[in-house]
């Protein structure tokens with residue numbers, strides 16, 4: 241068993257035993273991401289809070305039956321997505337992967353032969369460390385993520401932030417691997433454009 | 440030879456290591472000769488890394504005790520009505 245798998249196995253056992261510190265650890269790791277992803281689907285912050293809370297209760301109630309066929313994170317996000325889907329169905333809506341307004345802001349950057357009109361230049365102000373140290377850029381990035389269409393947002397959070405592997409993201413969102421890649425790329429282009437505006 | 444636009448379309452696949460050896464080579468050839476695309480790939484890498492760090496930064500907040508308590512007491516209630 242890999243180190244990571246063993247750590248996760250221990251964490252699950254502690255959750256099964258009802259250890260509060262174990263729950264705090266999982267909550268800390270995923271709660272903000274769950275809220276942000278869920279709000280993208282239900283378009284309402286209060287509803288997202290409610291569904292995330294229900295998800296946590298379902299996670300703790302059913303953790304004894306978790307068999308490790310997926311990662312713990314994959315299992316948690318699957319429960320969340322199912323809750324979001326049934327809430328939307330109840331309200332006569334569905335989890336829409338509407339990608340309207342798909343223009344990634346790059347079409348206009350090229351001439352008729354696909355060459356840059358204005359060449360991008362390297363950023364010298366931005367590094368991950370500086371971004372995290374200064375609230376301003378961090379909030380700017382979060383705002384850019386919250387402005388993404390729901391499917392792009394979900395893929396960026398699951399794959400690009402929470403580190404789930406592509407196969408798990410496909411299973412959770414019920415989309416193909418090709419789709420995951422395209423959505424991830426579009427989401428990054430949008431965040432890149434937001435960062436570029438800060439230069 | 441790939442156009443700059445084609446390079447940007449495949450940029451994430453390049454930085455994530457999803458391209459075949461041949462396709463990656465085509466990209467590298469273009470990047471060696473095109474400053475704009477080379478800068479763009481650098482920006483996209485930085486975007487990927489910054490996005491990840493922003494996600495990690497959120498996990499450093501202490502969890503809200505009130506919420507944790509609310510979840511645990513609802514859990515308790517749900518288990519009680521089960522049995």
Ligand SMILES: [Zn+2]
Pocket residue numbers: 442443444446469473475476477
């Ligand atoms: Zn180029």
